[in-house]
Amino acid sequence: MAVDRFPIEAGHIMMFARSAGDPNPIYYDVDHAGSSEVGRIIAPPTFVQAAAQFDPDYPLRPKIGQPWFGSGREPSGAAGGGGGQRDSASAPPGGGVGRGLHAEQHFEYHRPLGVGDVLSVTTRPGATWEKEGRRAGRLTFAETITEYRNQDGDLVVTARSVGVRTERAAAS
Amino acid sequence: MALRARDLEVGAVFEEPVVEDLKRTQIVQYAGASGDYNPLHTDEVFATRVAGYPSVFAHGMLTMAMTGRMLTDFVGDGRLTGFGGRFTAQVWPGDTLVATATVAAVREQGTEHVAELHVRTVNQDGVEVFSGTATARLDP
Numbered sequence: 001m002a003v004d005r006f007p008i009e010a011g012h013i014m015m016f017a018r019s020a021g022d023p024n025p026i027y028y029d030v031d032h033a034g035s036s037e038v039g040r041i042i043a044p045p046t047f048v049q050a051a052a053q054f055d056p057d058y059p060l061r062p063k064i065g066q067p068w069f070g071s072g073r074e075p076s077g078a079a080g081g082g083g084g085q086r087d088s089a090s091a092p093p094g095g096g097v098g099r100g101l102h103a104e105q106h107f108e109y110h111r112p113l114g115v116g117d118v119l120s121v122t123t124r125p126g127a128t129w130e131k132e133g134r135r136a137g138r139l140t141f142a143e144t145i146t147e148y149r150n151q152d153g154d155l156v157v158t159a160r161s162v163g164v165r166t167e168r169a170a171a172s
Numbered sequence: 173m174a175l176r177a178r179d180l181e182v183g184a185v186f187e188e189p190v191v192e193d194l195k196r197t198q199i200v201q202y203a204g205a206s207g208d209y210n211p212l213h214t215d216e217v218f219a220t221r222v223a224g225y226p227s228v229f230a231h232g233m234l235t236m237a238m239t240g241r242m243l244t245d246f247v248g249d250g251r252l253t254g255f256g257g258r259f260t261a262q263v264w265p266g267d268t269l270v271a272t273a274t275v276a277a278v279r280e281q282g283t284e285h286v287a288e289l290h291v292r293t294v295n296q297d298g299v300e301v302f303s304g305t306a307t308a309r310l311d312p
Contacts, residue, residue: 012205015201015204015205016205016206016237018201018205019198019201019202019204019205019206019234019237020202020234020237020238020240020241021190021191021198021238021241022237022238022240022241022244024241024244024245024249026249036249037174037248037249037250038249038250042249042250044237044240044241044244045237045240045243045244045252045255046233046236046237046240046255049206049208049233049237050205050206050207051207052206052207052208053206053207055207058207060207060208060209060210061207061208061209062209069211069218070209070211070214070215070218071211071215071217071218071221071222075217075218075221075222076211076218076222101232101259102231102232102233102259103258103259104256104257104258104259105232105233105236105256105257105259106254106255106256106257106304107254107255107256108253108254109252109253109254109255112250160256
């Protein structure tokens with residue numbers, strides 16, 4: 001994923017916090033946030049994951065005028081029905097199309113992140129390794145390192161995610 | 173309000189329920205906010221009939237976001253310096269999750285006081301769904 005411009009917006013933070021069931025007013029109440037130690041509405045700890053919204057090529061969002069592999073008239077909108085798995089190699093670890101699942105996620109926070117910041121996002125591949133799983137067959141792990149920098153070019157968050165691809169559905 | 177190093181002992185535990193009877197709609201709500209609309213999380217027909225799962229299931233990152241709520245409620249806003257872990261089991265609609273932070277160490281790093289935490293989230297059957305660590309800046 002490469003995102004040139006990920007503006008940190010109040011409404012987006014409010015919706016993200018709501019979706020996680022987090023009622024903390026630091027995520028929506030300007031007056032509360034303004035008088036707090038951090039001084040403004042800030043991003044929740046995992047918020048940078050929502051950079052996907054600003055990635056024009058993010059594969060796990062339906063795009064205008066393009067086929068989507070979720071169900072419609074048929075269980076899958078992709079040709080052949082099993083198309084969800086077709087894209088798994090290109091899917092980011094956070095996504096997990098088909099047999100790809102998110103195994104690990106790690107964040108390092110270098111600077112505060114809040115409304116008004118504008119991030120740019122770059123990713124690079126990390127290590128890959130394999131393991132034999134009991135239920136899901138051979139497991140292939142791949143690491144991705146993502147750097148989030150602010151409008152001044154300063155590193156704000158570093159993320160390391162590990163995605164795993166399995167041979168079979170691993171419903172626990 | 174932030175935690176104070178002098179009040180924090182190794183082994184101290186902070187526990188918080190983060191969701192009760194997780195609804196499919198909350199998973200969809202997280203999809204909308206995060207931008208990850210993977211049908212495995214948002215589309216019961218696809219998840220069951222195409223991908224072969226018993227139902228849709230939560231994004232790992234939703235579990236982590238809910239676990240993060242426990243952490244910020246514990247250490248205060250803007251105090252985390254690190255947070256990470258493994259998704260150790262899937263989270264399904266109907267699950268009830270409790271997130272726990274256990275103080276592993278309290279140390280001074282230069283002029284700052286830092287807490288190292290073990291982080292764990294379990295479901296209603298006691299099955300661990302997320303296991304990791306976090307670090308946070310403390311007041312003295």
